[in-house]
Amino acid sequence: MYRTLFAFLGAISLVIMIVALLAIPFVNIAAHPPGKAETAAMNWVKHKVFVRNKWQKNPAQSDAAGIADGKTAFSHYCAACHGLDAQNSGVPFADRMSPPVPSLAGNEVQSYTDGQLKWIIDNGIWPSGMPGSKDILSDDEIWSIVVYLRHLPQAGSLGEPEMYTH
């Protein structure tokens, strides 16, 4: 009985592998923008299911020094993909990624709580290009970045990241 079952499952697996191999030339893996429905579905799932830590409060002060700290930390690390202004200014590949790099001033990002933003910076978001940064940045730096994200400058006002200008 078991012998027959294993043989049957093995045969099905073999067929699936062969079909998958034959389909490879026809699969388009080039980066392309996600559709509206895909974007809306992913945003809902991220906000409601995947991104945790909704209720943790930000211990960093939202004063001028706190914003300056966040701006400095952001400019050292995050600016390569998000621009100095967190709105993609001067980032040549921002709209060529799939999904595109979002403006962090937009509602999709700003509607996360501070705790969720900390979680995203700590852990990244799959399958976007956002990497996790825990231990690459300290907790203090990450919380200060969250403060900066709540007080972003006008788009384009900080120029382009230095790495793209020389």
Add this chain to the structure above:
Amino acid sequence: MKRLVNVFAAVLVAALVLVQGHGIQAGPHRIDVTAKRFEFLPGEITLKKGEPIVLVLKSVDVAHGIRFKELGIETKIGKGQTSELAFTPDKTGTFVGHCSVFCGSGHGAMTLTLHVVD
């Protein structure tokens, strides 16, 4: 005359011993700290509250920095350079300083811990 010279020498030696014993010329306690990706060596230092201290920080690779947020002190260390951080701890406790100049993939975990005791 010889006796006078001997007495003078004895007084001089005694004075030197006294001066060293009381630390008059010692100044603040200086502690050498090496900064390198992604650690400070030593990683933990115990200090006495109220005792002036100078941390002599030497970078052996890229630029680093150290910031003790709770103590309100910070300094930056240029690539391959040395920087001094002079302060007097005025409260007891454990204080963790973080590298304040982004230095690579382990930057966020690069810390120096100060234990300040009575």
